[in-house]
Amino acid sequence: MLSQVESHLRSDRFPHIWCPGCGNGIVLAALVRAIEELGLNPDKTVVVSGIGCSSRAAGYLDFNTLHTTHGRALAFATGIKLARPELDVFVLMGDGDATAIGGNHFIHAARRNIDLTAIIFNNSIYGMTGGQYSPLTPPGKRATTAPYGNIERNFDIAELAKGAGATYVARTTTYHATMLEKLIVAGARNKGFSVIEAITACPVGYGRRNKMGNGLQMLLWQKEHAVTVKQAEKMNPEELQDKIIIGELYRGEAPEYTAMYEEIIARVKSKNQ
Amino acid sequence: MSDVVEMARLMQGNEAVVEGALAAGVRFFAGYPITPSTEIAELMAERLPGLGGKFIQMEDEIASMAAVIGASLAGVKALTATSGPGFSLKQENIGYAAMAEIPCVIVNVQRWGPSTGIPTAPSQGDVMQARWGTHGDHPVIVLCPASVREAYMLAIRAVNLSEKYRVPVILLMDEVIGHMRERVVLPRAGEVEIIERKKPAGEPKDYYPYRPDEDGVPPMANFGDGYRYHVTGLVHDEQGNPTTDPRVAESLILRLHRKIYDHLDDVVTVEGYQLEDAEVVVVAYGAVARSAKRAVKDARAAGIKAGLFRPVTIWPFPEKEVAELAVRVRHIIVAEMNLGQLKGEVERAVQGRVRVTGVNRLNGELITFDEILSAVKEVTSDAQSG
Ligand SMILES: Cc1ncc(C[n+]2csc(CCOP(=O)(O)OP(=O)(O)O)c2C)c(N)n1
Ligand code: SF4
Numbered sequence: 001m002l003s004q005v006e007s008h009l010r011s012d013r014f015p016h017i018w019c020p021g022c023g024n025g026i027v028l029a030a031l032v033r034a035i036e037e038l039g040l041n042p043d044k045t046v047v048v049s050g051i052g053c054s055s056r057a058a059g060y061l062d063f064n065t066l067h068t069t070h071g072r073a074l075a076f077a078t079g080i081k082l083a084r085p086e087l088d089v090f091v092l093m094g095d096g097d098a099t100a101i102g103g104n105h106f107i108h109a110a111r112r113n114i115d116l117t118a119i120i121f122n123n124s125i126y127g128m129t130g131g132q133y134s135p136l137t138p139p140g141k142r143a144t145t146a147p148y149g150n151i152e153r154n155f156d157i158a159e160l161a162k163g164a165g166a167t168y169v170a171r172t173t174t175y176h177a178t179m180l181e182k183l184i185v186a187g188a189r190n191k192g193f194s195v196i197e198a199i200t201a202c203p204v205g206y207g208r209r210n211k212m213g214n215g216l217q218m219l220l221w222q223k224e225h226a227v228t229v230k231q232a233e234k235m236n237p238e239e240l241q242d243k244i245i246i247g248e249l250y251r252g253e254a255p256e257y258t259a260m261y262e263e264i265i266a267r268v269k270s271k272n273q
Numbered sequence: 274m275s276d277v278v279e280m281a282r283l284m285q286g287n288e289a290v291v292e293g294a295l296a297a298g299v300r301f302f303a304g305y306p307i308t309p310s311t312e313i314a315e316l317m318a319e320r321l322p323g324l325g326g327k328f329i330q331m332e333d334e335i336a337s338m339a340a341v342i343g344a345s346l347a348g349v350k351a352l353t354a355t356s357g358p359g360f361s362l363k364q365e366n367i368g369y370a371a372m373a374e375i376p377c378v379i380v381n382v383q384r385w386g387p388s389t390g391i392p393t394a395p396s397q398g399d400v401m402q403a404r405w406g407t408h409g410d411h412p413v414i415v416l417c418p419a420s421v422r423e424a425y426m427l428a429i430r431a432v433n434l435s436e437k438y439r440v441p442v443i444l445l446m447d448e449v450i451g452h453m454r455e456r457v458v459l460p461r462a463g464e465v466e467i468i469e470r471k472k473p474a475g476e477p478k479d480y481y482p483y484r485p486d487e488d489g490v491p492p493m494a495n496f497g498d499g500y501r502y503h504v505t506g507l508v509h510d511e512q513g514n515p516t517t518d519p520r521v522a523e524s525l526i527l528r529l530h531r532k533i534y535d536h537l538d539d540v541v542t543v544e545g546y547q548l549e550d551a552e553v554v555v556v557a558y559g560a561v562a563r564s565a566k567r568a569v570k571d572a573r574a575a576g577i578k579a580g581l582f583r584p585v586t587i588w589p590f591p592e593k594e595v596a597e598l599a600v601r602v603r604h605i606i607v608a609e610m611n612l613g614q615l616k617g618e619v620e621r622a623v624q625g626r627v628r629v630t631g632v633n634r635l636n637g638e639l640i641t642f643d644e645i646l647s648a649v650k651e652v653t654s655d656a657q658s659g
């Protein structure tokens with residue numbers, strides 16, 4: 001399995017930039033295993049990312065890779081996918097990247113239901129810039145720009161994606177790496193906009209400041225706080241309060257954008273003849 | 274059926290941009306509506322599907338610029354159009370296209386600013402934004418049409434230059450040219466040269482996406498064509514790897530400049546009218562050049578040796594050409610719908626060798642020929658009395 005992962009990595013670009021205990025590598029490996037499982041042609045596979053620690057993942061992957069500007073990965077990816085719908089396009093984003101600066105692109109990609117698979121590395125913080133609060137930092141938690149505790153409410157990425165029109169929505173944690181791989185596979189198979197939220201650990205920017213320990217302790221925290229969709233069904237709201245519901249959260253049916261555009265082309269061309 | 278319109282017809286400037294871009298092979302447009310550029314988006318939405326191309330109205334100008342870059346990377350010639358406020362929003366990604374060397378064209382039909390200003394009024398206030406709107410040091414190519422037919426021709430040229438040099442090219446229009454209707458005779462298909470970006474020839478494993486050929490431009494593989502590589506806005510080496518090595522950073526930025534500045538003869542075009550024996554020269558671009566031409570004609574009729582110098586490429590600024598003028602004329606008048614944005618560049622090139630006077634307007638109205646004519650008369654009578 002390791003060698004399968006390795007064959008899709010640009011090994012000459014290692015060592016990577018991530019801190020010890022960072023969860024980003026786990027998401028990266030799950031993505032590679034998923035692409036392997038899907039049997040995708042690397043020449044036709046595109047990985048687009050934004051800007052942030054997590055978005056550096058694209059550079060380590062031996063596909064067509066595009067490291068864009070902060071928050072804009074989905075807009076770049078939209079251009080690629082629409083121009084060449086036969087390509088399989090994965091979009092990697094940090095939580096700040098996807099839901100703060102990129103929030104507008106996120107909801108519109110979902111509304112269009114364009115066939116992209118978005119993976120959001122949710123470490124609850126701005127990692128790359130040193131631990132400022134993000135729209136995913138839970139209320140009360142500390143960040144360099146929330147030294148007295150965060151007073152903003154956080155988004156629920158899954159609800160946001162679903163509400164905006166995504167047709168596949170899932171969530172898991174880096175502790176559940178195998179599940180993550182499976183969710184990415186299912187998301188990629190969905191013909192439409194798919195969102196997979198991966199809860200990951202930033203021990204340096206978030207864990208330390210919020211007394212959550214090192215990377216391993218943060219993984220254990222994920223294990224303790226995660227409940228599957230099935231388990232959650234039997235739990236009441238109080239029991240669910242500090243829990244993370246993991247698994248496939250939503251599947252919807254809606255026409256996909258690039259396919260609809262191809263229909264327009266066919267219609268206009270036949271009229272012109 | 275040909276993609277190129279071949280007959281004489283009545284056409285609007287914005288429409289001419291669309292037809293020119295399509296003739297040059299543009300098959301992707303992403304944009305967000307803004308006056309006075311909106312007709313470009315509307316017409317693209319109508320025309321592209323019939324040619325197998327794609328149109329998308331994105332959520333804003335930032336997204337539009339991003340989508341255009343993505344489409345270009347996938348191998349499709351791509352264009353976006355906007356006006357002042359939207360042009361400001363695009364800047365970060367224009368810089369990205371410059372750094373990652375992605376061909377694309379940005380049309381800016383200028384409107385009166387700052388801010389929302391007067392959306393429908395003409396202005397030439399974005400001369401400096403077109404040059405310095407992004408952060409950091411990188412070259413840009415900016416073209417400025419003065420007629421509807423030229424809007425067509427320069428749209429083609431903008432696409433060609435962007436493909437040839439792998440740079441974002443800005444087609445800087447003004448509202449007058451964008452909305453004006455003129456009868457134009459367009460060249461036939463095959464009469465204009467269409468340039469495609471250089472493709473790598475060798476094996477994918479030997480491909481260095483940022484290793485330049487002798488002309489300073491690296492061959493560009495499309496995403497999906499079997500050459501897997503990394504694209505980033507970070508400083509990168511020839512393989513596309515991010516690095517902070519100061520030597521790599523410096524040589525990359527110098528190469529980005531060199532690939533344009535080593536080819537100024539190809540990139541920079543200017544137009545002269547009655548310059549041979551001119552003593553007073555009006556420098557004007559865009560719609561103002563039309564008023565200036567009439568003023569020059571009238572001045573000649575009144576016995577004044579006047580001429581018109583029209584930069585078609587305004588960036589890189591035609592420094593050599595203006596410097597040459599400066600040694601043989603007595604006066605230069607720069608007429609523009611702003612407070613003197615290009616005049617500063619003219620002064621720089623002239624280096625004090627002749628007096629440079631400005632005719633400026635920023636009330637949302639086009640500069641008239643008689644304003645320019647009186648300026649011409651004024652400077653020449655000054656000279657006689659002095
Ligand atoms: C336009 C712009 N604004 C701000 C930044 C600075 N910046 C870089 S990464 C980042 C946040 C990263 O956080 P996140 O997206 O959550 O990803 P992480 O680093 O945590 O993986 C910010 C604010 C930037 N690069 N560009
Ligand atoms: S700062 Fe946080 S997210 Fe960034 S590499 Fe370090 S641990 Fe990972």
